[in-house]
Amino acid sequence: AIDLRSTAQVAVKVMRRVDAWSIYRFIEEFRWLSQLSHPHLVKLYDAFCDGDIRYFSMELVEGKMVREWFRKFPAQLSSRWDELRSVLEQFASAVEYLHDHQVLHCDLKCSNMMITSGRRAVLLDLGLAIRAGQGNRLVGTLQYMAPELIEGGPATYASDWYSFGVMLYEVLTDGFPPIGIDLSNDGAHGANYRLDLEQVRQLLRDCPDDLTNLCIDLLRVDPSERPQCSDVVQRLSGTKQRMRPVKQPLLCWGREKELAALTTAAQTLGDRTCNDPTVGKPSVETQRASLVILQGESGSGKTTLLQHWPRTLPQRKEHLLLSVRC
DSSP states (O other): OBOTTTOOBEEEEEEOOOSHHHHHHHHHHHHHHTTOOOTTBOOEEEEEEETTEEEEEEEOOOEEEHHHHHHTSOTTOTTHHHHHHHHHHHHHHHHHHHHHTTEEOOOOOGGGEEEETTSOEEEOOOTTOEETTOOOOSOSOGGGOOHHHHTTOOOOHHHHHHHHHHHHHHHHHSSOOOEEEEOTTBTBTTOEEEEOHHHHHHHTTTSOHHHHHHHHHHTOSSGGGSOOHHHHHHHHHTOSOOOOOOOOOOOOTTOHHHHHHHHHHHHTOSOOEEEETTTTEEEEOOOOOOOOOOOOOTTSSHHHHHHHGGGGSOOOTTOOOOOOOO
16 A cells, blocks of 8 residues: 555555454554564554554565575575575564563464565564463464464463474475374373474485574474574574673653652552441441543653553552553
8 A cells, every 4th residue: 555644655454353352452463563663573554443444554565485585596506595594583583572572473484474675584464463471362373383382381482483493494395394293182281292303304404404403493392492582593693692682671761740640649549447436446448549641742652651650669469450442
């Protein structure tokens, strides 16, 4: 499509289902994923509602899927391995960025990984992404799902990297890993997952050892044995040690007055005990509600303020913070 304000070409994602859950997922996907920004992650722009039609615009990425892109290199061309390592490192850095921001992609696969004509790797489709620790249904593409997900376990950073390993194997061999799954024992909880490592090594015999070993390590059955973010990027870049940027705390400069008002409102909440002479024993006063309205121009930092404020409060078990949108 054409953005009439900037005249730029954009891609448009249209929500085709109108049930409550789909609408929630659509709005949620845009609201918190549009805040992410990484050179190798597709960028979301604006959300729109036109009657029953809901859609948002995003960066238009034109190119080839990573599997098709790698096929165009002649088999005898030795430099193709360096080219592959370069784009894989770009994809891995995007996954690392998501994990650093407590986001799980949950659908890493070849069709969601695009290479542009300028050799820029772009990770697409955040439609199934969830926050780390958030419960989710059994979602994803079966061929790329980690064994713990097939057994009904929760998605984790390690399950994302397993999917990355399946993608790597597919690019290297033009097929899927030789996996056997037996669900005959006790349903999902009795699933037996088998990966024939000898067959894997045989099928990868023409590939460089570093890529072969990385692929096998990512496909480990035990999630704790799979490499983590920094290790994957380091092995693809070929560096012995990689300095990761220090995570900066979320700051809220110049908002002391607003933070104080929120804290004061929170202090009025909760039960307070008092002595009731008519009863002769302590009683509980009625809870007092507080309402704070935060308003300001778009881009003035309202969301950052609300995200920062709970971190300034003392941690108490009786505090329950809920974040909702309509």
